[in-house]
Amino acid sequence: MAKKQVTFADIAEYTHFSKTTISRYFNHPDSLTLENQEKISQALDTLGYKKNKLAKVLANGKSEFIGIIVPNLYLHYYSEMLTQLLSSYSNYHYKFLVFSSEHGAEEEQQYIEELLSYQIEGLIVLSHTLSSQKLASYQIPVIAIEREAEYISSITTDNYMGSLQATSLLIRDKCDILIHINVNVEKTVPAYDRIRAFEETCKEYQVPYDIDLSVSGNSYQEILNVIRRIFTRIEEKYPNQKKGIFLANDTYANMFLNLIFQKYGKLPPTYEIIGFDNSPIASESILPITTVGQQIDVIAQTAMELLVQQMEEQKKRAPKPLEKPIHKQITPVLIRRNTTS
């Protein structure tokens, strides 16, 4: 601590006011005469005052902190979401304490304890490790984004609508066989709706379909190998049919497209491909990929609105916690590019 901080006491002494008046200068300036405002204002920069928000928080209980827990930032979806959340600073002036966690529940609970000890007013959770029941038990406004959220409020993409749009496009384009490629997602996860919608839509329109949930792996290479296997299988099984492939995300879609290109040097008319997420890879691919675009900005914005609302409620004298969690769905948009006709 080089030189001690300048405090209200110092300013008060210097200006011959009381600390209270200095406090008021910041919080209710109109209650001072213009003359005195000016005096204090002068004193502030001759003394070089710098405010101390922590002291303020301790005194009034409003930390303006929001905790965020993301699984990682490697996936574009998460880093983009974080960007959008951070950018809400200009509207709400909440500060964000960010933790990245995907190594188990204990670690994550520790992080939350730590966050709580900093008096965060709210929490945004994107990781999947803790149950919503556990999260609800912390007695603090929580918003889940795209995860299981039975006991807490949440924002999710309308996965059903997204998948429906993709599937419909493939049907409209007269594909002979529709194929959905995905990991074996749990039914509690919102993204499971992508599988549901695909299947139900295919059934409704009575088109043949094939659902392959064999994707797995922790590295790009591992996953690529699985996709290659799937590609081979499809090539063998549906040789002369027009294949409409709907993949769980753009990374898979890009892999699949690359395999096709490596074999044929182009995208033959017997293939249509649709991804999910509208991540950068979808446009950077050898052929810009048609994809279901998640409206990450809208999701982030909605999450903040919901959270702010609940945090405001907490500040009232008799805060009424939500009777039921609020769940909102954001409709994704189909972005047509060059892998569909």
Next chain:
Amino acid sequence: MAKKQVTFADIAEYTHFSKTTISRYFNHPDSLTLENQEKISQALDTLGYKKNKLAKVLANGKSEFIGIIVPNLYLHYYSEMLTQLLSSYSNYHYKFLVFSSEHGAEEEQQYIEELLSYQIEGLIVLSHTLSSQKLASYQIPVIAIEREAEYISSITTDNYMGSLQATSLLIRDKCDILIHINVNVEKTVPAYDRIRAFEETCKEYQVPYDIDLSVSGNSYQEILNVIRRIFTRIEEKYPNQKKGIFLANDTYANMFLNLIFQKYGKLPPTYEIIGFDNSPIASESILPITTVGQQIDVIAQTAMELLVQQMEEQKKRAPKPLEKPIHKQITPVLIRRNTTS
């Protein structure tokens, strides 16, 4: 505020100790009898105590906060760096307040003011908007990552070495003409060394070279259009020669590779391509791209070491600020993949 927080006062009352003893229980437990430790420990969870770090900070001045300012998280480089920095939590237990800023100096100054008001102990800057001189004036430990840093400590990739390795490989592979494609970087930016090394190496080995710094644009499409123009020019100018292309980053490299593939359906032997960064796109491309890999984990780790060291110094009774800023360079590694022989 549902129920008031449990404080030391409550615990003291309950256990018939003083607040001081409770404090000691947490900070110097050995100075209590085991029996009394046990008593307090019991009281803690029957009362449901939750610690308040803000109060602690106010009392002892150590916030354990570090501020981070990144330009954006859209670029993989930044999001990966942030991930790595966040992961240092397990070693140092510093918490991170993150701001994203690339819209001008005023905004960024405001952010820093805000960060300072939260008593951050150190600052990590990845954005380019504020001069190192300005940053140094804040009188707080600052580490710059991959940016101008005359007046503050910094970590950068050894761009010269990286570029040297790439250029050498292209020479070794007997390219007739070496071409470097980049934006027109300022000479103060560390990345300028990539251009320098390319030119100097070409001269030293007396191979013909061509430096094209015409890349510009704010969107993928804009940049792609420029790259296309450059591609056309190169095709016309060096039709039958073996071309060794070294691009400023993997995104450019991927664009270039896609253009080649779209024209030839493969990578003809008259082309070699090397990117920079080892970002995901380099492996996800139609052909895995040879690239200069920045060791982001090492950079982040080194940055934290340096920062922690300086923050520790600040906590001493007579802190000696650094006489000169410390600058460290991290050597990148050449990752050979399928776009070089």
Next chain:
DNA sequence: TTGTATGCGTTATCAG
């Protein structure tokens, strides 16, 4: 419009 007194939850100093 301004001041006094007290509290926020913890640590630090000094005494015993």
Next chain:
DNA sequence: CTGATAACGCATACAA
């Protein structure tokens, strides 16, 4: 080994 008491920097009733 334990306790009183005064910081830390600011906010807020309540008075004036």
